Amino acid sequence: MNNLFTDLPTDLPEELVEVLAENKHVRIERIVSTGHASPDGFWYDQEEHEWVVVIKGEAKLLFEGDDEPVHMKSGDFVNIPAHRKHRVEWTTPNELTVWLAVFYGDN
């Protein structure tokens, strides 16, 4: 794969995560969702920072302590510091949502 929009699955029982590039400090992933959300009560609590952009589709990302999720559409990005707890409340069931995520650490 060398295009973010190719090799997209037609049937997607779980989120699809592919590593596009990585070294000891950074990992770049394409994540494909279709209607997936984090399980009830689950929060991501990551060792690394994550910069993430929605390339296509739509998603709602909830940060712990916030009343309302952030509704992300094509081109929207957020930088999530390590250990900032968050969860995916919703991704649109109408089309594939393609995320590009860059995970990076301080060490």
Place this chain on the structure above:
Amino acid sequence: MNNLFTDLPTDLPEELVEVLAENKHVRIERIVSTGHASPDGFWYDQEEHEWVVVIKGEAKLLFEGDDEPVHMKSGDFVNIPAHRKHRVEWTTPNELTVWLAVFYGDN
């Protein structure tokens, strides 16, 4: 700015580079071009690796020693190892080309 497609310039005499996130190991940039190319005889020779994707628009990227440039369109990405010499031969003059680049080092 928190969307890759917002705050796009209307007049762009030079390439526009904005840092979206960075720490000591990684730097994430949005680069906007419109018909820009590298100066004649110029080659990028970078200390860091660069993973780069064309989000919108089109560009031709030439690697030293190659006969033909890589024609990149929306979603196309390449990983450019440090010191792999390359240049931008062309970006489309018909619309803005938006690149997302992740620079990362091994140290």
